[in-house]
Every structure is written in C-alpha cells, then in structure tokens.
Amino acid sequence: MAWLVNRLRCMSFGEVGYRMQQAAVGRIERRGMSRWTAPAPGGESTGLPRAATPPLLPGETDAILADAARIRDGDVMLFADARFHVGARPEWNRDPASGVLGPAVFAGDIRITDRALVGDIKHVWELNRHLHLVRLAQAWQASGDDQWLAVLRTQMAGWLEQCPPMTGPNWTSSLEMGIRLINWSLVWQLAGGADGALFGGDGGQALRRAWLDSIYAHCQSIARHLSRHSSANNHLIGELAGLYVATSAWPCWDQSARWRAQAARELEDQALAQFSSDGVNREQAFSYHVFSSEFLFIAALAGQAAGRPFSSQYWAALERALHFLRSVTDVGGHVPMVGDADDGTVWRLDPEHNDRAALLLALGSALAGERTPRSASARWLLCAFPGQHPRAMQPAPPGGWSFPEGGYLLFGRDFGAAREIKGLLDCGPLGYLGIAAHGHADALSLTLSVAGEECLVDPGTYSYWQDQKWRDYFRGTSAHNTVRVDGLDQSVSGGRFMWMRKARSHVERMPQSPGQFDFRGTHNGYMRLADPARHIREVRFDDATGTLVVTDRVAAKGAHTVEQFWHFAPGLAVTRNAGGVQVRGKAFALQLDISGEGATVALVRGQEHPPLGWYSRSYEAKQPCEVVKITTESNGATLECRFTISFF
Structure with missing residues (x-):
C-alpha cells in the first residue's frame, strides 16, 4: 500500500488517466475479447533482404559451434557471464535460478514481484529474450550443419506451445516482448527467412504459422501497452525498437504499416528526448546508456535494410551517444558503473566477447567506414540486416571532457x-x-x-x-x-x-x-x-x-x-x-x-x-x-x- 501511494504521488493526472485506460484494456483482454491469432496476410509481401554469412576470422566458427553445443546440451549463458542448465527442452516459464514454475494464467493477473509465484522474474525474462537461439542460427550459417536447425526448431516449437498469447510470465512486459522480437528477427534472418530450411520437412509450415501468430500477438500487445509518462524511459525505446524491427521483418498484416510508422515516429522523438544534446542518456545510468543505444542502432539498421532510413538527426544523436561513451571509457576499457545496471543486452552475437560498451563502440566504428570490422558482433549485424548502409557515421572525434x-x-x-x-x-x-x-x-x-x-x-x-x-x-x-x-x-x-x-x-x-x-x-x-x-x-x-x-x-x-x-x-x-x-x-x-x-x-x-x-x-x-x-x-x-x- 505504501508503494502504491508513493507511485501515485509520482504520477500526473494524465498518467493516472492512462493507467486507468490500460486497466480497462486489460479487462477486455482477460475476458477473451481480443483476437490474438494473426489475420490473413494483407500487408506487404516481403520484409528484409535475406541475410548473408559474414566473413569469419580464425577461431570464430569454432567458438560459435562450441557455444551452440552447450545450448544443445541445455546450458545457456544469462546476464553477463552466468551459466544455467535449462535442459535441451526448456520449461520456458520456469525460473532457472530458483526452479519456480510460473503459472499458465492470464498475464495481467500475475504479480511479477511474488517470488513464490514466479521466482526471480529477471531470470525468467532473461532466458526468454532468446539471445541463445540466435547462436543456433549462427551455428547453422557458419557450418551448414542442419543439426543446429533441428535444435532451434525444437526449442522454438516448445516456446510457442508453452507460451500462448497473453498467458504466463513471459507476456507480462512489453519491453521483454520487444527484445524477443528483435532476437526472433535475427533468428529468422540468419536461418534463411520465410522459405528457409528451418521451415522445411514435417511440421515446418505449422511452425511458421504458429510463429507468425505469436509475432502478430507480440506486436499487438506492445502497441496496446507502451510504457508512457513516468515509465517512458529505456522501456519505451525498447518496445518501439522491437515493434519497428518486427514490422520491418514481417510486414504481413494490414496493421503492420501503421505500427511501423508509429514506432519510427516515436523512436525519432525518443532518440532526442532521452539523450541530452551532449550525448548523455538522461537515466543517468551508464549501462542503460548502452542498452538504449543498442535498441536505437538495431532499429536504424533494420530501417536501412528495408529502405526506410531514419533521419540525419537520429543518426547524429547516436554519434553523440557514442562520443560520450568513448570519452568516459578509460585506456583499460573500463566504463564507470554509474547508476543501475542489470547486464541486460539486446543481442549477443559474439561468443567470446561480452563487453557491451566496447561492442557498441566497435559497431559505431564499422558504420563509420572501418574496412573490415574487427568486431564479430558488428559483422553479424550488418549481414543480418543487409542492404544500403547509412551514410557513413562521422569518424570518431577526440574524446571530450x-x-x-x-x-x-x-x-x-x-x-x-x-x-x-x-x-x-x-x-x-x-x-x-x-x-x-x-x-x-x-x-x-x-x-x-x-x-x-x-x-x-x-x-x-x-x-x-x-x-x-x-x-x-x-x-x-x-x-x-x-x-x-x-x-x-x-x-x-x-x-x-x-x-x-x-x-x-x-x-x-x-x-x-x-x-x-x-x-x-x-x-x-x-x-x-x-x-x-x-x-x-x-x-x-x-x-x-x-x-x-x-x-x-x-x-x-x-x-x-x-x-x-x-x-x-x-x-x-x-x-x-x-x-x-x-x-x-x-x-x-x-x-x-x-x-x-x-x-x-x-x-x-x-x-x-x-x-x-x-x-x-x-x-x-x-x-x-x-x-x-x-x-x-x-x-x-x-x-x-x-x-x-x-x-x-
């Protein structure tokens, strides 16, 4: 009750009204009055260009395959470097840390802070961002071995079966849905697209239909439940980025163009609103500076690949964000741990390096014209979202102070x-x-x-x-x-x-x-x-x-x-x-x-x-x-x- 009173004191009248409207939408959804199955295709017929395999340096393929083998055997990395055994067929609603299995009930009825009910929700969400599924698609791209598609098919089918729309803890956060959509788009791209081998053979077409239904439900839920008012921080950027990437990768339905236009418009606004004119993320938390920048970059790359580039002002905001990050990084590569950090990342494409600040700076260098990007993460991203790259970002200026x-x-x-x-x-x-x-x-x-x-x-x-x-x-x-x-x-x-x-x-x-x-x-x-x-x-x-x-x-x-x-x-x-x-x-x-x-x-x-x-x-x-x-x-x-x- 004390928390609720404090929360209300932080809200404007407009926010109270928005929360009431959200509660009404939730009641409609709880009663089953919303349609979550994707309608017949009515949007654009094609999404992003097909992904290519990036040039891999010596040792990179071996590292990808070694990590994929651990995933196949049920071991995944969560957060920065913590490994958990979730099994070859994960129970996706189970907290990998405590073992608590979350309930398969309407998501709006789940109290995510109740550890007896859902365990540590951060661990549940982290597993279900599906960063590790991207590694399986990378392993197939790098080796051509269909065993990785088989593992990917098994895990993806299990998720779709255990997590139907708006059911269970994995439908309780629009931000988590946005991150999952981004990683699903990477999986889809790297596994060959709509006509790829992932969807061949027995059950392949059924998997694609079920997956598209879930993608539609993700997009619809995010569009209905965007973080607004005092919650419009990195959550809003992540939700919009997920919606934008998804509607670029899968422009399948009549609503797709409207969702994409809204996401693009608001991402342009948030890139300027949430970063100061000297490049500092306004949450005053350097880890979230990186997190928000990751979202803005991947949305921008999807926009370029789809032929819908973001504005020069948007790219300039990203350049300023990188300039600040580069400036506060010491010669040993350390970034001060100012503000909150939860090791959350939008993608994990490099199996050997997980210094998110360094990887983000490396992506900036690749976009600024680095001939052969040293960063494996940057090479994979540029191949997953091929097409015309943005006008070269400005070369990195000397660090500021x-x-x-x-x-x-x-x-x-x-x-x-x-x-x-x-x-x-x-x-x-x-x-x-x-x-x-x-x-x-x-x-x-x-x-x-x-x-x-x-x-x-x-x-x-x-x-x-x-x-x-x-x-x-x-x-x-x-x-x-x-x-x-x-x-x-x-x-x-x-x-x-x-x-x-x-x-x-x-x-x-x-x-x-x-x-x-x-x-x-x-x-x-x-x-x-x-x-x-x-x-x-x-x-x-x-x-x-x-x-x-x-x-x-x-x-x-x-x-x-x-x-x-x-x-x-x-x-x-x-x-x-x-x-x-x-x-x-x-x-x-x-x-x-x-x-x-x-x-x-x-x-x-x-x-x-x-x-x-x-x-x-x-x-x-x-x-x-x-x-x-x-x-x-x-x-x-x-x-x-x-x-x-x-x-x-």
Whole structure:
C-alpha cells in the first residue's frame, strides 16, 4: 500500500488517466475479447533482404559451434557471464535460478514481484529474450550443419506451445516482448527467412504459422501497452525498437504499416528526448546508456535494410551517444558503473566477447567506414540486416571532457595514453522523469582510474530483487564517493525503482580544462532536514603534479554527522599509514592524506550490518572491497582529502 501511494504521488493526472485506460484494456483482454491469432496476410509481401554469412576470422566458427553445443546440451549463458542448465527442452516459464514454475494464467493477473509465484522474474525474462537461439542460427550459417536447425526448431516449437498469447510470465512486459522480437528477427534472418530450411520437412509450415501468430500477438500487445509518462524511459525505446524491427521483418498484416510508422515516429522523438544534446542518456545510468543505444542502432539498421532510413538527426544523436561513451571509457576499457545496471543486452552475437560498451563502440566504428570490422558482433549485424548502409557515421572525434547538460565532467591527463589519469565527476540530475527509476543517490560523487586500472569506483548495482537492504545500499549514498549527512541518503526512496525527493546538483564554478580542473558545486538533498544543510564540494586536479584535492563542507546552523566515503576497486592493496591511506595498483601508487577538525578514519571491508564495503561488477554477484570512511561532527568545518598519484 505504501508503494502504491508513493507511485501515485509520482504520477500526473494524465498518467493516472492512462493507467486507468490500460486497466480497462486489460479487462477486455482477460475476458477473451481480443483476437490474438494473426489475420490473413494483407500487408506487404516481403520484409528484409535475406541475410548473408559474414566473413569469419580464425577461431570464430569454432567458438560459435562450441557455444551452440552447450545450448544443445541445455546450458545457456544469462546476464553477463552466468551459466544455467535449462535442459535441451526448456520449461520456458520456469525460473532457472530458483526452479519456480510460473503459472499458465492470464498475464495481467500475475504479480511479477511474488517470488513464490514466479521466482526471480529477471531470470525468467532473461532466458526468454532468446539471445541463445540466435547462436543456433549462427551455428547453422557458419557450418551448414542442419543439426543446429533441428535444435532451434525444437526449442522454438516448445516456446510457442508453452507460451500462448497473453498467458504466463513471459507476456507480462512489453519491453521483454520487444527484445524477443528483435532476437526472433535475427533468428529468422540468419536461418534463411520465410522459405528457409528451418521451415522445411514435417511440421515446418505449422511452425511458421504458429510463429507468425505469436509475432502478430507480440506486436499487438506492445502497441496496446507502451510504457508512457513516468515509465517512458529505456522501456519505451525498447518496445518501439522491437515493434519497428518486427514490422520491418514481417510486414504481413494490414496493421503492420501503421505500427511501423508509429514506432519510427516515436523512436525519432525518443532518440532526442532521452539523450541530452551532449550525448548523455538522461537515466543517468551508464549501462542503460548502452542498452538504449543498442535498441536505437538495431532499429536504424533494420530501417536501412528495408529502405526506410531514419533521419540525419537520429543518426547524429547516436554519434553523440557514442562520443560520450568513448570519452568516459578509460585506456583499460573500463566504463564507470554509474547508476543501475542489470547486464541486460539486446543481442549477443559474439561468443567470446561480452563487453557491451566496447561492442557498441566497435559497431559505431564499422558504420563509420572501418574496412573490415574487427568486431564479430558488428559483422553479424550488418549481414543480418543487409542492404544500403547509412551514410557513413562521422569518424570518431577526440574524446571530450565536458558534458554539462548531461551532468558529467572529466578531469585528468594523458587521456588514451599508458599513464592516463582519468576521473569522472557527477554533477547532474538523479535520473529521468518522475520516478528516476535507475538513478542512484550519488550527487557530486566521483570515480578515478589510473593507467587503465580502476581506482576509486562506483560499486555498481548487485541486484534488483535481493533483500531490500541490498537494493537500498547499492543505490544509496554510502555506496558512492561522496558525503552523507546524519546517516541519510541524499534523495528519498519510495521503492526499488522510485525516488520521492530528488537531490539537485548545482555547478557554482565550472572548470576550464581537465588538466587544470577547478570545480565547485552543491546539491540540495539535505535541505529537507529540520536544520537544513547544504553539501558544498570543491574538486581540484593539477596535471603537473598529478594531485587531486577534494574539499567538502556541510553548511548549516547546527552540527551534523558528516560521513565521507572512498571506495577502492577490489584487487588494489589499501593500507593505513601515518599520513592517511596508501593504495597500490599494478602500475601506480596513491597516497590519500586527510585533514579535518575531529575527523576519524576507518577502513571498512565487506561489512554486513549495515552493508558497507561491497562491489558488484556483474548482476547478482558481489564481493568485498575496501572503503575509507571518514566521519566528523561538523558545523561547517572543512574536510579535505588530498590524493597524490605516482607511477612505478
């Protein structure tokens, strides 16, 4: 009930009306008054051009076939790198983690947060995105061996039998339907299209008819249940992309052209609305920056293949998104884990590499004119969606450092070189729209990498659905390199994906360069206290000395408990010394000197109650890390931390 009240408080009157309309549509569907079987074909007769086999480099075919063999034997990879045994004939409504089998009832009646009913819905959905079925189609393309089509036919037929339209947990999310349609289109393309060998022999035509019926039902459900208002974030982009790709691949019905036109129009709008003019995804979550960009790219490639290119403004938004992503990536390939991340991906075409940011940048390089794309993922995508490619994307410009609209500034020196120092300062909003679902309470936090090694880190997300304390911790202020006042988060949570009061940052002094970086900013997150308090942070970096100085002050009438946190990457050697804290990496050393009236320093690692000192590189995985926690009772006194960096 508390969650419901909070959710309603985040809605406009227009959104309340939309939710009521959605509930009415759901009642109609529950009563069986909607038709889900595809009508007779009445649209265009052809979809996308037939896919070709990409040029494969030595070892790539073997890697594809090895992964396909694991899938044939029932082992699939979910999320970033977690393997699960689901069997050669999966039970598609069963959670592969907990073993709970979801009910085969009307999808609108399923409470997806009820773990006793559906298990962990994230695991169910991840399996049913069908990324692994694409691997089977790749194996057939690469080898010509029909055994892979037989495995694919068995799994696809099983899904269609177990998951009829609007029945079971796999029909509870329009976003998941969109991702599934995208991967189905890749399977369809790579398996030879409508007249391919997949649909030959006994049962082939029946499989095609049943599959097309399900595709139609997916499109109809997405079009009816688009994420709107405060939910119109990456979900809306993913739903529209799935609808657009599907109606380009299967323009079979009279409704197809209307659905496709709507999806194209809204994707054009969302590419500009959800990314700032300097290329930052407005959800303030770098993993979702990649996720949303993947959707926009694959829709654009489908549009080109179908002869319906998106506008130059759309492509320019993608170029800006890649520019930002390239800029925040350090020389070792690390991207700071700002905001939420669940390792969700739109496609998985490279069996050996799953660095999604790197793969996205490689796709951008391929579209910018790279003669022979080094990325297997890019080569497969361009062959799955053949035809006229877009006008070459602009060659990648040198990395930037100032993204004021998006809310991020970079400091450091020697960007792209072996002895790179690269820091990221977060001075942007909490998140996007009314609920800011995937933002973290990280105002004025910073990260730092040295010589391609992560040093000061954002600890990540860990899990959406584990015990509430872990969700609260990883998105809370104490899990970020910033200041907490009176033991409270900067922003006030209203649920696992909802913020009720949002701290707003304000830049008071803008730096002029990353090497002579002199920043001053504040946020209002603690002005809600009975004795309002304002956090003021100054960040200075001097490239000549390799010194970073961070000064914090909490301005208020009375004294407050002030805690400052510094999270160090696992694998670094972090020890106390007479001056403060010594940190050693593979190629660098860092000395942290601390000064502040009444300040006490503690080194914390893997604390359970309350959580502190944890790091999560991938979804559902966590490990201890060293955290320097500095505490003082302050009535405006200054707390200064000086980081001196040297190289071996």
